[in-house]
Amino acid sequence: MPQIGRNERVRVSLTLDGKKVSGLAEPRMLLSDFLRQQLSAGAVHVGCEHGVCGACTIRVDGRAVRSCLMFAVQAQGCDIETAAGLAGEDGELDALQKAFRKNHALQCGYCTPGILMSVTSFLDSNPDAGEDELKDMLGGHLCRCTGYVGIMRAVLEYAAARRA
Amino acid sequence: MLSASARFTDDMPLRAGTLHAAVLRSPHAHAEIVSIDTTAAEAREGVVAVLTGADVKDVTTPFLIVVKEPMDQWCLAVDRVRFTGEAVAVVVAQDRYIAEDAVDDIAVVYKPLPAVISPLDAAKDGAPLVHEAVGRNVVSVREFTYGDPDRAFAEADHHVDLTIDYPRNSQTPLEGYVVVADYNRQDGVYDILSNFQGPFTVHPVMARALCVPGSRLRMRTAPFSGGGFGVKQAIFPYVVMCAVAARKVGRPVKWVEDRLEHLTAAIAAPNRVVRVEAAATKDGRVTALRYDQLDDYGAYLRPPMPGPLYRQHGVMTGPYDIPNMAITNRLVMTNKTPSGMVRGFGGPQSFYALERVMHRVAEVAGLDRLEVIRKNLVPADAFPYRACGGALLDSGNYQKAVDIAVGKGKLAALMKRRDAARKEGRLYGIGMAAVSDPAQSNMGYLSTIQTAEERKKSGHKGGNISFATVNMEPLGAISVTADSIPQGQGHATVLAQIVADQLGVPPDRITVNTEHDTHKDPWSIATGNYSCRFSSATAVACHKAAVEIRAKLARIAAQRLNVKAADIDFADGMVFARNNPGNALKLHRVAGVAHWQPGELPEGMEPGMRATGVWAPPELEPPNDQDQINTSLTYGFVFDFCGVEIDRDTGQVRIDKYVTMHDSGTILNPLLKDGQTYGAFAWGVGCALMEEFVYGPKGEFLSGTFADYLPPTIHEVPEPELYHLETPTTLTPLGAKGGAEGNVMSTPVCLANAVCDALGLENINLPMTPAKISALIHGEEPARPDTSTDKAGAGADRSRALTGQGSHTVPAAPEQVWAALIDADRLAAVIPGCHELELVGENEYRALVTLGVGPVSGRFKARVKLSDMKPPDAVTLSGDLAGPLGASSGSGRVRLTGVAGGTRVDYDYEVEITGRVAAIGGRMLDGAAGVVINQFFRRLTKRIHGADKTGDAGQLPFWRRLARKLGFGG
Structure with a gap:
């Protein structure tokens, strides 16, 4: 494990939504802050900074991770995916985003990017997950606006469409 | 929004040179501020300024309040703090990390006062x-x-x-408060970008506190706001705080509230x-x-x-x-x-x-x-x-x-x-x-809080005014602005629908911008998003504006189609005679007349195609x-x-x-x-x-x-x-x-x-x-069964008074243990996280220790006094601890008894904890206290026996390791 001095800034290089990028980070810098402040990753939303709300969830090498609970330097060389990478180059929403729109699964939209990343990560590894398992997964996210009704409908619809 | 384009306040572009603020908050519910020393904070590299109550008192006045009583509040505490989390000082620095470091450098001496918490008390x-x-x-x-x-x-x-x-x-929106304040010296205007949601009755309150006319306090909002629920009304003291800071440093100042700040001190x-x-x-x-x-x-x-x-x-x-x-x-x-x-x-x-x-x-x-x-x-x-x-x-x-x-x-x-x-x-x-x-x-x-007599004197108040503007451009594009300041309720969707219904176009043809700018948009004291105001207020103002545009378009079309305005209808982007749909004009052509051919407009009609609907229901x-x-x-x-x-x-x-x-x-x-x-x-x-x-x-x-x-x-x-x-x-x-x-x-x-x-x-x-x-079903829960010698635990009430008692056996004679306990150097080596321990008076120590609970850790200054000493049998330790994570005070009695195999150390303690540790670590305190005590005795034993000359110095402090085990970064 590399040793980094307390006030030393190191270059962290990673892949962000398919593009190779890098920035400077002190060892203590949170990955969420690094992505937002150094790499302008606006789809990373910071809601609690203690790993409860789930708004800052991203995918690190395919796995859903709360970016506020990781240091930037731990992401060296990782493949980072945020919700900004879901839509196509032309801005067309992907199937999950479309399901969210159709089912009114968001209001203020602050919790949404984190939920989208959890859902895609979870269904990639659990394609046959049923309602209870999906509910357990969504239990890791707080939404203060919607009462979760639209979110659950959207996720069920998307999961079914993926299986079809 | 779903495409995750970054358009919340914290995502908005900043002017070059923008600085970042962090707030020092009171660990006490009620205390006199004896002194604030900002020297160390100001000396830290990257820090531009530190402001305290004295600075804000120089350039602002207390916030206006509804009840005429002397209950002054400034944006930073002046002389006294009255709730845990009250803002005491603000550091402005190059980045937020530096600003937060510098907050920990500020030394405040408080004189705690009795606090009153229950309304009945x-x-x-x-x-x-x-x-x-x-x-x-x-x-x-x-x-x-x-x-x-x-x-x-x-x-x-x-x-x-x-x-x-x-x-x-509180409904605690997931996005906290965000303020970016700038001050333009040339025109004396404070320019604020924030996620303030109204009501704009608070605008004059802020302007008055800043001692400027309302026109010199420009309030703007970003396209999106991460939840409001009324809560984002109470951002206003921070708007004033950042405005004062921006004026002082001559650069824009940005502050982003974190979750602990929000839960503790927002609303x-x-x-x-x-x-x-x-x-x-x-x-x-x-x-x-x-x-x-x-x-x-x-x-x-x-x-x-x-x-x-x-x-x-x-x-x-x-x-x-x-x-x-x-x-x-x-x-x-x-x-x-x-x-x-x-x-x-x-x-x-x-x-x-x-x-x-x-x-x-x-x-x-x-x-x-x-x-x-x-x-x-x-x-x-x-x-x-x-x-x-x-x-x-x-x-x-x-x-x-x-x-x-x-x-x-x-x-x-x-x-x-x-x-x-x-x-x-x-x-x-x-x-x-x-x-x-x-x-x-x-x-x-x-x-209604005033008597009828008082109301007569101060003038009767009522009403609720709303505004919305519909604009048609020369080529027919339609846009809408309104005074609703939504946080995701879908106001833009509804406004587009209302206008689309009047003008016969699909809603997706209409661009709605719900950002607000008090320098450019119509607003009233009622402006904002609260008390379910939208459907019966802003939506109606928008409807009125759309009706006005429709009437204007109908009159222009009527003239050209040779029918009465009342016989004109709108559908599918066309304006036509209702009884003869073939007699028609394209909507954008009709709108264009108001821009390109003002001389040909019907008599008395003003040129342009913009209408602002104003709605003020008389029933209020x-x-x-x-x-x-x-x-x-x-x-x-x-x-x-x-x-x-x-x-x-x-x-x-x-x-x-x-x-x-x-x-x-x-x-x-x-x-x-x-x-x-x-x-x-x-x-x-x-x-x-x-x-x-x-x-x-x-x-x-x-x-x-x-x-x-x-x-x-x-x-x-x-x-x-x-x-x-x-x-x-x-x-x-x-x-x-x-x-x-x-x-x-x-x-x-x-x-x-x-x-x-x-x-x-x-x-x-x-x-x-x-x-x-x-x-209610089973009666109050009985006390936790005594399963260990250490009975650390919170009191039955919900206080963070940490009390406990226990005993450990140390394999050394009482005299040896006693000598270790009262020797500063030896004690320093066995106290977990202790960096310095010095004797400052007779049997009085000052120590610097690093402690952490859950996701936070920090350095504390401790004062410990030994009293009621009965060598080598008993001693009382009392003192207090203060640091960025909070403050505590307490005392404990330690008794040494010679037993077979060494010395039995019996202790009991009671510690009161306030500040950040109490707010976020409450669930972990009891267990953590017990483990630290165990660690203390283990190290004490090793020290006395010289078994471990290095102690645990090579490892992370225990608290950090515990935090990691519990899943926090530590």
Whole structure:
């Protein structure tokens, strides 16, 4: 494990939504802050900074991770995916985003990017997950606006469409 | 929004050179600020400035308040702190990390003062005073009488009397406050970008505090806001704080609130103690109500407080026809976070009292609860109905709504389900609630706090003005701006729909911009997003603007098509003669005339194609001489019933079925309306079962994380069954009433009524946590069994007083142990996290230790004094600890006894903890304390035996390792 001095800034290089990028980070810098402040990753939303709300969830090498609970330097060389990478180059929403729109699964939209990343990560590894398992997964996210009704409908619809 | 484009306030581009702010907050609920030393903070590299109360006092005035009492509040504490988390100083630095480091460098000496936390205690004579200059904590008392309640009570068959203690909570949006402030020296304008949501009654408050005319305080918003729920009204002290800082440093200053700051210090809905009484006939007709309300506003009365105490005033009789009422409103100050606007805005508190007492009336009278509700509802043929408090209920059919809900929601089947469950010995209950759902506040309702005489002197206040602008460009593009400042409610969608309907184009052709800029957009004091204002206010203003544009277009088209304007119609982007659709013009051609050919416009018509709709409903009159006030423009109706089952072992309340019936007038957009209902319901469930800001007896704030303050997850929130009735309001052209607050008022009390039914309780207070319910079923939990020698544990109350006792055996003689304990160097080596320990007086040490709990750690300065020394048998340690994580003080007695194999060390201690550790680490403190003590003795043993010369120096401090094990970064 590399040793980094307390006030030393190191270059962290990673892949962000398919593009190779890098920035400077002190060892203590949170990955969420690094992505937002150094790499302008606006789809990373910071809601609690203690790993409860789930708004800052991203995918690190395919796995859903709360970016506020990781240091930037731990992401060296990782493949980072945020919700900004879901839509196509032309801005067309992907199937999950479309399901969210159709089912009114968001209001203020602050919790949404984190939920989208959890859902895609979870269904990639659990394609046959049923309602209870999906509910357990969504239990890791707080939404203060919607009462979760639209979110659950959207996720069920998307999961079914993926299986079809 | 779904494409995750970054357009929240924190995402907006910053001017070059923008600096970042971090706030130092009080660890005490009440203390005098003896001194603040900012030298070290200012010397830190990257720090540009540190501001304290003295700086803000130089350039600002205290915030205006509604009650004329000397309760000055500045944006940073001046001389005294009055709640845990109060802003004391702000550091401005190159980045937030540096700013936070520098916050830890500021040395504040506090002289703690007695704090008063409970509103009932605060209201007593001799209570510690939150504001000494006022001379009392109850800063406003008003009594109101409508009809003849005394006579009704005297003649009543039944007299029901309940006392409710409604807790503090908030809907806590996921996005915290964000402010970017700039100051332009040339024109003297403060330019603020923030997620302020209104009401703009607060704009003059901020401008006045900054000593500038309103035109020199430019308030702007970003395209998106991450949730509001009223909460983002209380950002205003920070707007002023950042404005002052920007002016001082000559550069823009940005501040982003974090979650701990938000939970600790942003806002709470006022907790309220209500004594509510109902007079009823033997057949269940309620003839009078009596309320004695003590509303707790925390440490400062921030405008527009005490709104929650008066917003419901005209409709304290709810949806019922109750002709007599007496109300006593008392407003009390305590050493807690200032109260503010939170969704429901007084409604949850008011309707909890009313619907609990209606439930009790049925029980006491031995009647069916639904029958009591039905019997008292305002009859369908009585509208428009003037409630005795002054509310004008313009329309509705409450009986029909109840019938639909009971029928479609299958109440009869639910009753059978309850009976079956009870036969099996299960705890099952049914609850009901009926509430009025007010929308669009009368800006004059708060003047009800004044007497009629005072109102005459200060001028009558009322009304609620809204604006929306529709613009058509030369090539026909249509855009809309409005004064609603939404946080995701879908206002843009509805506004586009309203304009599209008038102009015959698809809604997606219309661009709506809901950003607001006080320098450019029309606004009034009512501007903003609160009290369900949109559907009956801004939407109507937009409708008026669209109608005006349509009329203008029709006149231009009529001239060119040689028909009357009244015969013109709009559809599919065409303007045409209704009786001869072939006689038509393209919409954009007609609009173009107003731009390109002003000389050819019909006589008297102004050129251009822009209209601003202004809407100010006349029904929102000032309070009259009898103190009657029509507090809101429209009043929807909500009726809920539910079935809950309680787990007998755990006390967990499970919502088995929930039915909610809404009459919100005409529904402008069903998907958006239902979304608001589901969201309100979820928060209602949170308030009923989980959410509460908890304080220790000395004002320690104990709910600083989302693991302590518990918003419900998808597991706690079932999908309610939703039914609608649409009785249009006659007071607006669109017929829509509000619909976003109903369930935050109805759901908590509906669930409470169900729990009371399940457990046979007369009354219960929120939140109905498993611990509370368990205690009701099984009695208070017995003390934790004594399973170890170390009995560290929190006291039975919810204080963060950490008490414990225990014993360890150290394999050395008492004299050796004693020598180690009183030798500074040796002690320094065995205290976990100790960096320095020096003798500063006889048996008095000063130490620097690093401690951390959960996600935070920091350096503390400790002073420890040894007293009552009986070498080598006993010693008392006392002292205090202060650092960025909080403060503590305490004492402990250590006794040494020689035993076979060494020395038995017996100890007991009591430590009081405040500040950040109390707020976020409460759950972990007890266990952590025990482990640290164990570690101390292990190291002591090693030290005495020289077994480990290096100690644990090579490792991370224990607290850090514990934090990592618990899953925090540490």
